[in-house]
Amino acid sequence: MAATGRAEHHPAEVLVAAGQFAMGDSSGDANPGDAELPIRRVDVAAFGIDSTSVTNAAFAEFVAATGYVTDAEDLGISPVFHLAVRADDRDVLGAASGTPWWAVVRGADWRHPAGPLSSLDGLDDHPVVQVTWRDATAYAAWCGRRLPSEAEWEYASRGGLDGAKYPWGDAEVDEGGWRANIWQGRFPTVNTCEDGYLTTAPVHTFAPNGYGLWQSVGNVWEWCHDTWLPDADQADPEALRVMRGGSYLCHISYCNRYRNSARTSTTADSASGNVGFRTVRSLAP
Template identity: 65%
Template sequence: MSRHAGCSCGCGSPSREQFVDLGTPDPAPRYPSGGASHAIEQVAVPAGIFTMGDSSGDANSGDGELPRHVVRLAEFTIDATPITNDDFARFVAETGHRTEAEVWGFSAVFHLAVAAPPRDVMGPAAGTPWWLGVRGADWAHPGGRDSSLDGLGDHPVVHVSWTDADAYCTWAGRRLPTEAEWEYASRGGLEGATYPWGDDDVYAGGWRANIFQGEFPASNTIEDGFLTTAPVRTFAPNGYGLWQTVGNVWEWCHDWFDPRAYTAAPVTDPRGPSHGQARVLRGGSYLCHSSYCNRYRNSARSSNTPDSSMGNAGFRTAAL
């Protein structure tokens, strides 16, 4: 297993290896298509050309948001929202899928969100002590074994690895969006914009995204109303009708991550490197803040190992 770490500023996520090496789980099963059960509203994103990469000068060193480059994409469809807990529960009910968090027996929980007996807390992630390994934390118990999904059916599913997301896609007859598709869709037709709504700050008379307020990591004032996840249709959709592509939860993409990927990316329908150790995450999460992590932007990139799960990452699906 790789030793690749997640977002180094801490708003991203620790990789599983930052806690402990527990061996190798069984390979994820492959499921027959259950596409009729994938009931999320679809957005048809038109074919087009856009300039991919950081346009605001906010790129984080090492993330590989540069150089900016022209990309041409065919038309595709994408979920209007991330996969919710209710959506994922249907998948689990039909397939019996066990997430990697369940197989490994633990997942990463932000310290202010832990709901578990002290004996379940394994300790902090190396280098990011606000992330705690919690036994019994999984998609159905996002804070640990003392938590549940009561009242969270319309919140994005979390504690799902890239492998779990890919298994859902196989069942749904869909796939994860490529990194280029994700950024193009998040821009909502606003060429060069920093955020899905334009270049105005995340707060302009009201919050536009679910991010961290207060002094990270000790105190969140919850000015936007949410300590962790928000319902997927909170705030406002972008110009294409996509909800919350930035903030709330990081979203897994199809591509392997490479900080040098943009230096030789194909112009037409790029799908990322052919191999790697980590998969791309996009969009930032409820732990992002401009004072230490400005990754709640259209062009921002992060990554983690495909077997890692955490309380601030989910996914949405796409198809041609």
């Protein structure tokens, strides 16, 4: 890296005291195969965590300071949700294998999250997307920070509500007004956008949780440091890395992973239009 230091537009930090919590699903909505169970008591040391996902503005500072080239830019293609694509037909290379609602788009990257005809105009305060685990790790290192462990992420997302389904408690996302940016309508063809957004929302949308974290569920998936399997080779670029929080594409009929305990994974070199990250730092005891 050509420069070090915290970006001027890096998110404000929330300080989380050391504690213990019940990690895992207590709602009964755990997805089979996602290893949300059994519930276990976990001790967490004190740490500081970004109050929001890292924004386009903050990531742009990192790139300007270091000349960093993201994996999607290097590869030249990345997935974009089919209703969001902004590209000429010649740049849409077909549907992603097994997920036809994702289009493989030439020229999609963090600067052009929906394809080469898109830009970041008006999106400075939206979460950066089209970044891989490796990109997120590079940004965090530049800031003198790191990606959160799964335990840190879930502990912070719960906001002090041990055992709650969501960061705000157990009320459903649309109960008394929208609380998170997820899919409404019939997935994957009709999004009524009742919450106001087809894709990403600004990072300070809706209300923060009890610790002051904004949108830890919905909006964008967030990379964690952990590998999906404890014995995965950390040096292997094909090792699956954990993501938390769900995204604007989550819907009860398809992906009910907009919950505190929900988890999924993909490879460290994968990017898409609904994956971002936030960073943490350890605090002295």
